[in-house]
Amino acid sequence: MPELPEVETVCRGLAPVLEGETFTSVQIGRKDLRKPFPKGFVKRLEGARILRVGRRAKYLLVETQKGEVHDVLIWHLGMSGQVRIYKVGETVPKPGKHDHVRFDVASGVSVVFTDPRRFGLMDLCPAQGLADHALLKAIGPEPLGNEFNGPVLAAALKGKRVAVKQAIMDAHVVAGVGNIYASEALFRAGISPKRTAATVQGGRAEKLADAIKAVLRAAIDAGGSTLRDHRTPDGGLGYFQFNFSVYGRAGEACPGCDCEISRTHGIQRLEQGGRSTYYCPRKQK
Ligand SMILES: [Zn+2]
Structure with missing residues (x-):
């Protein structure tokens, strides 16, 4: 998608x-x-x-x-x-x-x-x-805009008892963060996707807001080079190759991990709200 x-x-x-x-x-x-x-x-x-x-x-x-x-x-x-x-x-x-x-x-x-x-x-x-417009009026801040940052994210997560992964996919909290980039951002921020949203405050919220911006920017850059090269997979805009750190990589070592896969089993997949989440239980707390 x-x-x-x-x-x-x-x-x-x-x-x-x-x-x-x-x-x-x-x-x-x-x-x-x-x-x-x-x-x-x-x-x-x-x-x-x-x-x-x-x-x-x-x-x-x-x-x-x-x-x-x-x-x-x-x-x-x-x-x-x-x-x-x-x-x-x-x-x-x-x-x-x-x-x-x-x-x-x-x-x-x-x-x-x-x-x-x-x-x-x-x-x-x-x-x-x-x-x-009905489709737009309830949408939260643009993740790449100045109106989205740690304190804004912390305020939006306050009191939320759902898992943080599901909370950041809620368009009222922040606009346009889908299943893939939610996993990627949480990995980059070192935050467990299972953590209760309300506990992501202060420095943690700061880190997560920065990570959301960083993964989206990196992916947009990858999309930009696809545009320049005209090498979209089947000639259509809207899809491009991007190297995910954890998404779709169950059982692999996460980038920067020194763990022994045979012992830790590497990146884990779990289901949250019917969607697949990928994360490293050692790195993400
Ligand atoms: Zn790891």
Whole structure:
């Protein structure tokens, strides 16, 4: 599933080809993804200028202007969504079974959204109402912004009896930290995923906030080099190779560990809230 770094990578891939352009054609292959497309979706976008491509949590936000109307296209990639950019002169293939949306802009660039499982979502919202949109209004601070830090995290975790891993995956606490990067951040901070959230205060919260920022930044950098090299696994934006320290590595030695695997069994996997967590019980307390 695309997590925040993947969405940020898509955002950085789209911004240079869309910003300042005009949508000349918008084609949808069906009435809905996870939810129906909003009324007038195609009409509102066709002919609109694209002011900015941004991101909030795991939502891409494409700000448009058509006459006096300022709209924001809210776009979630869902579980399996991919974005392909066809440059000027490149032939866009006939839409495949899972190619649901195609945007053409005046420069001749086309953008195709492919979503096999159809958990993706597109909505349109007047720009002035964006902060109050049902999908966005309850979302906590952006992890990479200045508004997120140790004291803010400590305050959000105060009184929470759930495990810290589950707490930091709660979008009210911090935006866009998913299953993979929650494991990675806790490992980097040396905090057990099983620890009660409320006990992560002071220096521990400081460390965890820093670790969340660091793992997300490292992954975004990895996504950035994928963009530069055009070496996305199957040509679509949204997925890239990133070396995880613990995620998916049960039984291996964790980076920096001097333990004997035969005795300690290395990185452990456990289930929390139906999701896999990976951690080193020796290093994470
Ligand atoms: Zn270890």
